[in-house]
Amino acid sequence: MSTELELPFRLDTDLTEVMRLRVQSLQQRGHKRLDGERLLQPNEAVYRLDFTKQSLGFSRWTVRLPQTGRLTVTATSQLWTPDLTNLMTRQLLEPVGIFWRAPGDAAPTQCYEADAHEFGERIAELAAVRKTMYFLFAFADGCSPQTVDCSITFMVDS
Template sequence: MRLELPFRPDSQLTEVMRLRVQSLQQRGQKRQDGERLLQSNEAVYRLDFSQQALRFSHWMVRLAQPGRLTITATSQLWTPDLTNLMTRQLLEPAGVFWRAPGAAADAPIQFYEADAHEFGERIAELAKVRKVMYFLFGFEEGCSPESVDCSITFTADS
């Protein structure tokens, strides 16, 4: 059975992380050693798993205009409501997807195939022990949240 799971923006969590950056700037303080602060071109997205036994199938990424989308997963140790995001909690590799300027609107999205496949397999592994996962979406080179539609497809073990 195929299962397509959409990445959903978590605007509340994105706002909490932006307030952390703002608070540090206002107080003139530095981030904690190893802390990963949200950049202005980043937002937090989540993936909710309705099933745990999944095998990665493929990515569905649509970019309405030229640009680059970088998706970085956070490990299962991060509890956004209780702790700050630490750099060591970011998983490698990241998924990098892009549409080159001048590319036809129906041209396939470009990506690093091996990295994207490994990334998808890691997400499937974490799904075995998680109900939800958080991701940092980085929007660059003209890419924006409004121009992105992204999901990941799994095969569910019955």
């Protein structure tokens, strides 16, 4: 018998702040980013997903955008350590999840279904070997961390 497990994405304020400080430090010193380094953009934040179970099957995304906006969710292969090693571009996983709500849309949040499904399956695969995964959330066209509610539901064999 299978049961559902809904896991919310949680804003990692500490990690987001450290990554913002890295950008600020580079700007203040006039230094360039490391070759291949992926710096956090002003419209991005780091979110985490903590897996309470390891054997999961992807079921569905739940993304609520109460107003017009666009959310892009990118998974990282990064296992952040206490020294917070730099995020490198090669550590960003494909595909990404793109969710949006257009002006005047009566429909709920939309997405590219095939990509979102493949992305969810990839997360379920990685959950088998991870306790935590990190994601970059990019907010555009009017959505923000304050307005987005995002979770992912998995099937768990019991």
